[in-house]
Amino acid sequence: MIKLIEHKKEKRISVEIAYNSHQIEKMKCINGRKWSASKKLWHFPVKSYVIKELIVIFGIEKVPIEIRDLSNEESLLQVKYEETENKILLQLKRNDKDIEFIKSLKYHSWNKEKMFWLVSKTEENKKQIAAYFGRRLYRGKILGLLKEKVKKAPLTKELHVYEHIKGRLKLIFTYNDSLRMLIKEFPYTRWDSKNKWWTTVDNSFVREQLNTFCLQEQWKQHYYKKPEEEICARPHKDQIVNYRKCPEEYINHLKLGKGSCIMWSDQRKKNHYL
Incomplete structure (x- = not known):
């Protein structure tokens, strides 16, 4: 068989x-x-x-x-297929025709890190995928390849404020247009599209504005301080064991050389005036 x-x-x-x-x-x-x-x-x-x-x-x-x-x-080019609540995940070997077809679907994106395609889960997309790939489709786990994010996404009406690099704050929150417009008014504000967070200056005015917004809108606010690093003073040369010192014969040699240069320079000046 x-x-x-x-x-x-x-x-x-x-x-x-x-x-x-x-x-x-x-x-x-x-x-x-x-x-x-x-x-x-x-x-x-x-x-x-x-x-x-x-x-x-x-x-x-x-x-x-x-x-x-x-x-x-x-x-023979098999296509691994998985459905989530809102997305269709496709993992396959590189093939120009297949890639051209996937790019023709609505709301597609490529996950460069884990090497698979993300497509919006619509009835039209599902029908087109089934019709194009046919028997090549087989169900498998793709989402399991993704690592869990280190920082959990904040809940609704929660503002997470992290002390970033010196003089900067990192702001993480679920989308809120009022808060977004407020943050954009702060000086030197920047949106990090890769990590999906805001960074702004760390001063008393910014902190007061954020506190006022959270009180008015009944938001929870969480502050995360940056761990302090121990700063060690630079040791003095006398505190270091076996600190390197210039030997006496080298010092005498340098003094002798310097003196001979001065004597040679004085002799040259005398010859010039004669």
């Missing part, structure tokens, strides 16, 4: 037959073949050359149509 199986999260073609030394010797010549001792069957990578070899060994009738269809190299 020849069929498709999933072995160690990889699609493989399995061959389970009665003992036949002639057929087994031919299967051993196929690149990528493996014997599963637990399942008592041979399995091969899903490649066009494997399918052609199996057709030669067993005949076209023994190889199912669904496997024969995979002999097209383009269809």
